[in-house]
Amino acid sequence: MDIVTYEILRNGLYACAREMKIAMMRTAGSPIVHSGGDASAAVFDAEMQLVAQGNDIPTMLGSAVISTKASVEAIGRDRLRPGDVIVSNDAYLGGGNHQPDVQFTRPVFVDGQIIAFVMTRGHWTDIGGQAPGSYTAMTWDIFAEGVRIPPVLLYRDDKPVEDVMTLIVQNTRDPSVRLLDIQAQYAGCFVGDRRIAAMARKHGVDALRDAMARALDHSERLMREAIRQIPDGVYEAEDKVEPVAGPAGWPTAEIPIKVKITKSGDSIHFDYAGTGPQTRGGINCPFSVTCNSTWFTVKAITDVSIPINQGCYRPVSIDAPKGSLVNCSFPASVVAGNTETSPRLIDLLLRALAPAVPRRVVGQSNCGAFSGVFGGPDPDAERVRRTGRPFVGMIDPHAGGMGARPDKDGVNGIRVYVGNAGSTAVELIEQTSPLTVEEWSLVPDTGGAGEFRGGLTSRRVYRVEYDEATFTVCGERGIHPPLGQFGGEAGSTFRCEIRRADGSTVRVPAKSGHEIVHAGDQVLLQPAGSGGYGDPALRKRERILDDLRDGYVTVAGLGVPSAEAEALLREAGLG
Incomplete structure (x- = not known):
């Protein structure tokens, strides 16, 4: 041909x-x-x-x-x-x-x-x-x-x-x-x-x-040639995944995740032996999800211009213990293994491979879909008549921080890794569901410091107009923050709370069941931030001033003495 x-x-x-x-x-x-x-x-x-x-x-x-x-x-x-x-x-x-x-x-x-x-x-x-x-x-x-x-x-x-x-x-x-x-x-x-x-x-x-x-x-x-450029060797890393917050008697121990990567010539092998057993709650990964996370990482650290198809995966072999968190057996639940555990695996692989390809990895990221989910009867009779939908469900994937890169800051307010869907438009939420979005903003100081700063997370605040509805969130990094690379500092953790109309506040764990909300309640949802890259002492002063001007950091977040903080504010034109 x-x-x-x-x-x-x-x-x-x-x-x-x-x-x-x-x-x-x-x-x-x-x-x-x-x-x-x-x-x-x-x-x-x-x-x-x-x-x-x-x-x-x-x-x-x-x-x-x-x-x-x-x-x-x-x-x-x-x-x-x-x-x-x-x-x-x-x-x-x-x-x-x-x-x-x-x-x-x-x-x-x-x-x-x-x-x-x-x-x-x-x-x-x-x-x-x-x-x-x-x-x-x-x-x-x-x-x-x-x-x-x-x-x-x-x-x-x-x-x-x-x-x-x-x-x-x-x-x-x-x-x-x-x-x-x-x-x-x-x-x-x-x-x-x-x-x-x-x-x-x-x-x-x-x-x-x-x-x-x-x-x-x-x-x-092309993929074999790209893999050949990675130094031969054995690379290892381990981390822990946070359990689902359940009722009394529910598992509370964190689950270890481990990987041993063997790179030889034009092929690369991933062994997840040592990863903990599958657990109660929907954070388990089917083998297909673990394969996908692994293939994604190899593609990301090699050459993104290689036309993507199954040929890219031929040089990659994978072992994952049956019945483990990364190769679960029936009837383990899996809904968040795909969206929360999967990106945690990618962060694990990037940490293991950082010594081999330091210019191809990023600081740890928000690692989750962080989808806020509402569902209940629509109290708007006219909308029900117009749409024929007495029940309204709304699912809104959220945008957190992407880790800093070797030569650039991280990306603010973005889905990362295996998730590529956008957050739902505010206008669409308010047109089709009994919700009002009262805030959608970037959150200062949520990206880890470094020579290059981690990306900021975003925050959404909803006002509930349902008479009664369920609210569910499934997130990641509620306990362990996203770490930096090569001296970069960690970013912020996940945050979610319901501010009741009566003035009380409920903190919602990253992984839990659903809460009941009513008209007048406010729901705040804020994914994790991301880690920095490199020693913060090496960050150029002009970049720090730009961060202050843009509102990405505060002087309190910089953690410098008051005299230096005042000098920075004056130099940035904010004093």
């Missing part, structure tokens, strides 16, 4: 994945999908290898390497027909990452043979379970996290399997919105099917197959 045809086909595959996600976002019902972009799409070859993906949610796409194969094998390749769509969210039977992320998988047929598979995955605002939003970590087992959907056919011959669809949507709190999400994901798969089939008919099935194989091999070669 000539290089021009190959590049047309390769780029066409990536363009197809991007178009699939756009089709989903334009028609989805969940605001976290159509506004926040918490959705992904990808293309797989006929052997179910990931060959192209959008610039979407890393935790969805890495785990799809496992879940797509599991979905097809569960149904049986020989049973599939044109127009079929498999649905699954199950972490154990379907290789999923957590149950709110629902995957659709569709075979692409040309002339009677499967030439590819396309996949869409979206985060549904509710999937059932013990609390609205399906996002509480205080669960006894996976059954409390929502409806488990093993791989089953949801569309047959491009027609919905009505009984299965009814069973799924009626086990959620807002079935009409779930139906829109289903149709959106189906539309994304339909678009992908048509685009891939058109490419095959134009250039030939054999050419498309060869282009897919060549793309995988090309990314593998």
